[in-house]
Amino acid sequence: MMSYSEILPQLFDTLKPFTKQGFRLKEQTELVAELGLDSLQVMQVLLKIEDHFDISIPLNNLPNIRTVKDLGEEIEKLLKG
């Protein structure tokens, strides 16, 4: 079972292509506000993350995911089942 600390670097790698050049991702980075993602790009990011970790993130949980840390914790929870 993957822990949060193992998930985080993989999450940074998956998110990197969606950041502007030189942007440094942190745990507290706000996904929509700081990365400037529109709704279509958010969907693309989620699909990529879901395939990478082989999970499905329920739409019900999205309102609680604001930061990279929130997303990492959600992935950890889903991997635990």
Added chain:
Amino acid sequence: MSLFDKFLPIQEARNELLKSGVNPFHITVEKIISPTEAIFNGRKTILVGTNNYLGLTFHPDSILAGQQALAQEGTGTTGSRMANGSFASHKELEKAIADFYGAPYAIVFSTGYQANLGVLSALAGPGDTILIDGDSHASIYDGCRLGGAEIIRFKHNDVTDLEKRLRRLGDRSYRTLIVVEGIYSMLGDRAPLAEIVEVKKRHGATLIVDEAHSLGVLGQHGRGLAEETGVEQDVDCIVGTFSKSLGSTGGFGISFHPEFELIRYTSRPYIFTASPCPSVVASTRATIRVIQAHPELRQQLWTNSRHLYEGLTKSGYILGAEVGPIIAAMIPNKELALAMWQQLLENGIYVNLMIPPATPNGECLLRCSVSAAHTQKQIEKIISAFADLSHVTQTSISPAHVQPDATLN
């Protein structure tokens, strides 16, 4: 900061639209003339954005039935069926739509929107999972939310992604509802239903098909995509609306499962709303008889659809899907789409302007919905009006407005 401050961005967007002279999302039909003509801004206009697929809103049988019911049963029911009782005509309409589908169980709702809310929220609740197509109609999203099930979206029409998500659910797939649409309302494309049925069976899930835009349009008897694909017995429930091909208002759900009948005791959108008014119920029943007796209407719809599709293709438009009654011309950006929509209206053609976030993939669309009632001459006028827009695309929009990534905004 007041509650109303959140509307400021909407006000700004609306003001931007108003600068162009017309608000495409608040337009007034000054007078409706026929299923295919109305007066807008004092001008007679051909309607090609109504979802009036079979053109039956003025059918004499439906009007007469509505008038008689209005005189005999009054203007409304003044309450819900649970509290006030069902009118005999509600039950007769349920029998008529059940018979139309050859299914034993049917429930009628006051609108198509409520049919999705009512059926989805009752079928899947806390502890259950719903897998919905990413391009689903808002009523599907809202129905899922109302029930409290876990909602997972799969890539539009992507059976591989659907199966992957069912696999991820493991044993929970047996308590999973898959929701797809017969024809998707924006682009007019269809669900790959035969493959979806196979996947559903492999994983023991339940399948519901929303035939809102495919009722009256697809299948030998007009029952929709499930009939056309030959999988009606493998679809657990069908939901649909009376407000498109059937030309009235209201919605329905049908099923072969006996438990379906119990939904009416648990479904809040069924219980806590006034039941459909008698004139609407009577008109709908009459129109069901009309579409059963006149399959040639469907043939005419398809002849007209092919005519318009070929005409727009020849003019160089990129269209959203294969030939069908929903023909969506894809336009590179919002400004251009609005300018083209206005020019069409000035030339006496009303289509639907569709822009994000209401559209899939951030597309901007000039969406046409063809009717069996369109004459050949009207279709030619529509084609000609679209062809004449080339000057709008070349001169009205400065290159600065045409961004390569405009569809993302």
